[in-house]
Amino acid sequence: MNDSTRVGLHAPDLKRERVSVTRQMSASLPRLRAVARQKGLKIHHLGAGYPHPEVTDPRTFLAHKAAYFEHLRRREGLNDANALPEYLRESFAYTDTLGPREPRESFAAVYGHDWNLDIDPAHLIPTVGATGGISLSCALFERPGKPLAYITDAPTYAGFLARAQLNRHARVFSVEMDAEGPIIDRFRAQIRAARAAGYFVPFYYTIPDGHNPAGFSFSAARRQAVLDVATEEGILILEDAPYLYINYAPAPARPKPFVALAPERTIHLFTGSKIGLPGPRVGYIYSEAEVEIEGGKRAAITELLLTEASADILFQNPEALHGFDALLHDESMELRESLWPVAERKLEIYRENRQIVLDGLEQGLGDAPERFRWTHPEAGFFTVFTFLGDRVTTDDAFIERMVAEYGVVVIPMYDFYPADARARNPRAGLDQLRVSFCFSESSGDERRRDLREAVTAFCRAARAEAGC
Ligand SMILES: Cc1ncc(COP(=O)(O)O)c(C=O)c1O
Incomplete structure (x- = not known):
């Protein structure tokens, strides 16, 4: 008799899940x-x-972080040299799924300034880099167990394909691109083809700035056209933005990201990996989208993502989030106006x-x-x-x-x-x-x-x- 453990898992589909x-x-x-x-x-x-x-020499970062943490300690005005500063206690304790409040507030102010958004820090959800944001977004829509179709570019980011295809009920419908971005007629046709094949289409995943791997940024006109179709068809845009600031265009020539054009239609993934360091795995999801849930009610997608995150990672590394907050402060420990x-x-x-x-x-x-x-x-x-x-x-x-x-x-x-x-x-x-x-x-x-x-x-x- 075969005595191997039977846990009902599928054998990996080697064709689909081959090593990247x-x-x-x-x-x-x-x-x-x-x-x-x-x-x-x-x-x-x-x-x-x-x-x-x-x-990415961590020594400069670590010196600045130490100075920032010292600033936090002083700011608390503790007289007793042995007293435990609050930021330090919080950095190594269980915290809320939203993470410590202050780093979120700083990020909301600085990122909001750069992209002309009025970011509510309660709608910022910490993630394990952009990778965590991709995973959380997929997990949310996988939950009801319906067959899902993800629309994405051809070519697209390998990490997204790897995560999307973990779910056996998901299929990728890809859209060819020209020099400006996804071909609009193909984009619409793929959404409709996926629906006709019985799939629920939650979002279009893309990297409009410094596309990895396609090596270009979408034109402003194409972004608008993508947005128009997404609105007409009622799908969201999952915007992966690791290279938003790794930008070579002069400021007036930089097209706006989807989150700045339509935060109510976008799930935006920020990561600290490229502007800071990848090791601490800091990221944030931001969205103003609302979606229909059971019983015809509406809910902010960030509420749903937060529930998902609290059951998944429970809480981010608070010390890493405080560390990222150091980057948002200048040498005199003033909150920066901008990340540029x-x-x-x-x-x-x-x-x-x-x-x-x-x-x-x-x-x-x-x-x-x-x-x-x-x-x-x-x-x-x-x-x-x-x-x-x-x-x-x-x-x-x-x-x-x-x-x-x-x-x-x-x-x-x-x-x-x-x-x-x-x-x-x-x-x-x-x-x-x-x-x-x-x-x-x-x-x-x-x-x-x-x-x-x-x-x-x-x-x-x-x-x-x-x-x-
Ligand atoms: C398009 C894209 N998304 C996500 C990531 C992963 O980012 P993170 O380190 O924030 O998980 C990368 C990294 O190269 C990337 O190019």
């Missing part, structure tokens, strides 16, 4: 690196999507890296516009590089060759296309690469030199592979 290409890549990297090194090749990083070490000056310190590096990569591509491949194309990202960490024509297929073998033959690490795009997009077009993404300019192992002049060498090596490889 980025994880596969990091697993095979040591072997490929060894091959490249044996040939005397330098390894060039254009693959990793991590924040740059030069802007914080972003600027990171932007100095990313702006420079982006320019090095775009200049390098132009220099190396700009004479062959009939063969190569790449995006000019207005925000974020990536440009998407396309081989025109059908001579080059950017499959796993190609990616391995890029490392082993040329020492260049890049990420293939095909895996970021949802299954339905690949069924419609079996070559979806198989002519594209995600080239990232956010990460290198070096800093300062060495970083600049390494990145220049990386893009030169990339151009040489692209030409060789394209046969020109």
Whole structure:
């Protein structure tokens, strides 16, 4: 008799839940690196999507946080040097699911100023980064157990696909994009197709600024058109905004995020990972949306998300939230007006890296516009590089060759296309690469030199592979 435990779980569907290409890549990297090194090749990083070490040195953050915590202690005016300050007690105690009040109030004021929103701190729900926000949003709509359809872009963020597909009653309906954003007719058609197939459609998940992995930002006009369709069709927009401040466009040219255009139709995901540090896992969900619940009543979606969060994570790490609050205060411990000056310190590096990569591509491949194309990202960490024509297929073998033959690490795009997009077009993404300019192992002049060498090596490889 089979004595294994029967708990009624499904075996993983290996086709759907295969290891993501980025994880596969990091697993095979040591072997490929060894091959490249044996040939005397330098390894060039254009693959990793991590924040740059030069802007994520925790020591600066820790010094500022310590000064802020000292400021909080002093502000409490405790005379007894041994007395436990309230902020410290709260930082390590059970707290409310909404987390400590003050960090939420600071965030509401600063973020509200930047995006012209009147944020009620009671509607801000702490999350474990944007990842936690994605998960919480999916969990909320999974609860009734109905078949769900998520509308998203083709390509889309791999972390969203991974979370959405954990639910066996969910299906992804993806929408192809052009240079401005999702194609509006396709967007409407996919919502309707999903409904016709019996699915409930809660939201459209997207990353309108510095799209990961598509490497561009949606135009203002397309955002409005998306919003119009979402309103007509009665669905929400789940706006993932990690690169909102990692923005290269001059201030007047930056299109507004969905949350600033229509907070009543948007579930907005803020994360501290890119503007601060990813390790502390700080994020907030904000929304002014109301939804219909059982009995025809209406409820603020944040109320429902809060119930979901209290049963799930119960409470965020309060010390991390107080730590993030330190970032919202300047050197004199005044609450900042805006997060842009914080972003600027990171932007100095990313702006420079982006320019090095775009200049390098132009220099190396700009004479062959009939063969190569790449995006000019207005925000974020990536440009998407396309081989025109059908001579080059950017499959796993190609990616391995890029490392082993040329020492260049890049990420293939095909895996970021949802299954339905690949069924419609079996070559979806198989002519594209995600080239990232956010990460290198070096800093300062060495970083600049390494990145220049990386893009030169990339151009040489692209030409060789394209046969020109
Ligand atoms: C589009 C997108 N969403 C979410 C995340 C994850 O963010 P977090 O660290 O806040 O969980 C990333 C990180 O790269 C991302 O690019």
